[in-house]
Amino acid sequence: MSARRASIAAAAAALVLGGCAGAPGPRGYLSTAPEVVHTARGGWVKVVRSSADATFGSQLVVEGELLAAGADTLHVLTGTGPLTVVRAPRDRVTLVGLHNRAGERALASLGLSILSLSNGWYSVITMPLNWLVGIVESHTQSRVGVLEIRDGPWDACRTHARFPQGMPPGLDPQRLTLHWYWPSAPRGFSTPR
Amino acid sequence: MRKKPIPGLSLLLAVLLVAEGCAPRIPGLERTSTTEAAAVRADDEDTWLKAHYRDGRVAIFDSWQVLQRTVEGDGVLLGADRDTLAVGPFVVPLDSFVLFETDRLTPGRSAPGLAVMTVVIGVVGFLCALNPKACFGSCPTFYAGGDGDEHLVAEGFSSSVTPTLEATDLDALWRVRPVDGVVVLQMKNEALETHAIRHADLLAVPRGPGERVLADGAGAFRAVSGLNPPAAGIAAEGDIAELLRAPDAKERTSLADSFDLATREVIDLRFDAPATGDLGLVVRSRQSLMSTYLFYHALSLLGAEAGSCLALLERGGMGGAQSLLQPSEALGFIEVQLPDGAGGWRTVGEVGETGPLALNVHLLPLPAGCDASRVRLRLTKGHWRLDWVALATLGEAREAVRLPPSAALRDGFDDPETLDTLRDPDHVLAALPGDAVSLVYELPPGDGDWELFLEARGWYLEWMRQEWLGSPDLAAASRLLGDPAGSLRRLAPAYKSVESGMEEIFWGSRYVRAAR
Known part of the structure; x- marks a missing residue:
């Protein structure tokens, strides 16, 4: 394999692996497992609603920190304030409880791809094999800490809610704020406190 | 009945266990x-x-x-x-x-797959560092075919390891198909070597329907027909005729002797109803990595003195540069023998070519009127990979049309300087590791069918590896070059300790299989 082809292949692998390894949820918000044990914030939740009319397809209803969850309701703290979402048929919920660091698997696989150039002709075998393994490992890791619910009750989301006991009575949700690790929030969200 | 353990499976399990234990985990x-x-x-x-x-x-x-x-x-x-x-x-x-x-x-998942790949890539990389020729090729390598179907078709002048050993190499291009009268070959330097290429010409020989043209050892071309594979081929391990019946890259190999690398073995071939008339034996083969090992060993013995020693050999000292090849020459080519009529065998010629990469087709014309129903091949154990043997009826001699490249392309762009150098017999084209150039050849106009050969001439210089640059052992080097027979005995244990690994690298390569 020529150096040029190998570099193109490695770049392609990076794109594929990066795409596969992309864990849902904004990186500036999610905490890794060792950080999560010291905090008590909710996971990042997305609700996508499918229209009965196929013309309209699926639309994002809400995205933000999960405050509390019931079988048919989610309380979500978005960048513009709190919202309560009531379950509708065919709703799809994705809840990310922690930053699963799947990108590190992809990076490791990319590094191995470069290392496989030392295999000479055998990189024709070891490089694509490594991509395959890297894609599988990255994808597997990207599902760690992720809960997906399609068209079913939402109680299971409680585990990663800020208030797993339910919304505290008398609490004014308007006083709650999103916390970000990174200095800038994603577009459309308010500046962190 | 007690089952035999499976070493490969045990090894795989061991690697997986180690990988599972050692791989970094994400909590x-x-x-x-x-x-x-x-x-x-x-x-x-x-x-x-x-x-x-x-x-x-x-x-x-x-x-x-x-x-x-x-x-x-x-x-x-x-x-x-x-x-x-x-x-x-x-x-x-x-x-x-x-x-x-x-x-x-x-603790989280450990990504055992990535850990296993780290081990695999690391081990292959280590073996490639030990034996670069197995992984990166050597001498100028020539490829045909485009993206996705690129295959090795020839390697040039493998034994020309110094300028005075400059030689011409002729390779049959059986897997090359012209497209609209044009042949494109990729010439590459894939090794840590400097190549000096005097020329790389295509030789096109006209052929008739159902006919093939082969080069005999003297450089002449003969039309051949009635290619007849052996009915039986008895080697030490049994009847190997099935492996030798077609040019299909299913090769017969053997292992070197444990006490003397020069030990020969024989393969007795039987041909049913050989045709009468002029006959020739066709052998498609390539070498194992044994001669490569010997050459590398010689360079490692010269150590930091390799440069000055090679210069001395170039000037004719210590037997001249040819002496560098003596250990390899002691291994010999493939002797072809016929019954001598007295219960013994007589050698009628030999076939073969230096180089472990591309398969070469050789034709040995047999003596007129001989009985070719029984043919014996005598060859060094573990030194050859035999792909195809056939008895052929020889036709008329043919003249080749010499076709220098009509264009040279680098990265798709015309490179007139490279083209002029390759067409000028007084100059050589220097190629460094990583160089690749596409050579375009235009066949003579007309509807004729052509048998194609590549004639490459030049030499190359092996680059010294870091691990060879230790203190020189000139006495051992002198023994190796001056007493090749004794050296082949002394080196047998060392070679045997790496032989299986070297072979596995080669045999495990789909690339090489596809290239043949």
Whole structure:
């Protein structure tokens, strides 16, 4: 394999692996497992609603920190304030409880791809094999800490809610704020406190 | 009956276990929740307790003890908006809480697949560093075919390791198909070598329907027909005729002798009803890595003195540069023998070519009127890979049309300087590791069918590897070059210790299989 082809292949692998390894949820918000044990914030939740009319397809209803969850309701703290979402048929919920660091698997696989150039002709075998393994490992890791619910009750989301006991009575949700690790929030969200 | 252990499977399991144990892990999280204080998990090093108040506050305990009416421990109290309200030891009545969560850090997945790939790539890389020729090719390599179907069709002048050993190499291009009268070959330097290429011309020989044209050892071309594979081929391991019946890259190999690398073996071939008339034996073969090993060993013995020693040999000292090839020459080519009529065998010629990469087709014309129903091949054990043997009826001699390249392309762009150099017999084209140039040849106009050959002339210089640059052992080097027979005996144990690994690299390569 020529150096040029190998570099193109490695770049392609990076794109594929990066795409596969992309864990849902904004990186500036999610905490890794060792950080999560010291905090008590909710996971990042997305609700996508499918229209009965196929013309309209699926639309994002809400995205933000999960405050509390019931079988048919989610309380979500978005960048513009709190919202309560009531379950509708065919709703799809994705809840990310922690930053699963799947990108590190992809990076490791990319590094191995470069290392496989030392295999000479055998990189024709070891490089694509490594991509395959890297894609599988990255994808597997990207599902760690992720809960997906399609068209079913939402109680299971409680585990990663800020208030797993339910919304505290008398609490004014308007006083709650999103916390970000990174200095800038994603577009459309308010500046962190 | 007791089953035999399977070493390969055991090794794989061992690698997987080691990989599983050694691979870096990304910590995971295990969260459990309960409303019953009695069910709260006991404190341990990797566990944290989150006790939720009804009003949204939460107490996170690093260490705790659940008593009859209270929870005591060290931690932090967070408000509903998760701002810190208090830090320190707390004693909180149990009925203040509505829910208890315990977070436990788990070791997480270890990505054993990536760990195994690290081992595989590392091992292959290590073996390639030990034996670069097995992985990166050597001498100028010539490829045909486009993207996705590129295959090795020839390697040039493998034994020309110094300028004075400059030689011409002729390779049949059986797998090359012209497209619209044009042949394109990729010439590459894939090794740590400097190549000096005097020319790389295509020789096109006209052929008739159902006919092939082969080059005999003297450089002449003969039309051949009636290619007849052996009915039987008896070697030490049994009848190997099946492996030799077609040019299909299914090769017959053997292992070197443990005490003397020059030890020969014989293969007795039987041909049913050989045709009458002029006959020739066709052999398609390539070498193992034995001669490569010997050459590298010689360079490592010369060590840091390799440059000056090679210069001395170039000037004709110590027997001249040819002496560098003596260990390899002691291994010999493939002797072809016929019954001598007295119960023995007589050698009528030999076939073969230096080089472990591309398969070469050779034709040996047999003596007129001989009985070719029985042919014996005598060859060095572990030194050859035999792909195809056939008896052929020789036709008329043919003249080749010489076709220098009509264009040379680098990265798709015309490179007139390279083209002029290759077409000028007084100059050589220098190629460094990584160089690749596409050579375009235009066949003579007309509808005729052509047998194609590549004639490459030149020499190359092996680059010294870091691991060879130790203190020279000139006495051992002198023995190796001056007493090749004795050296082949002395080196047998060392070669045997690496032989299987070298072979495995080659045989494990799909690339090489596809290239043949």
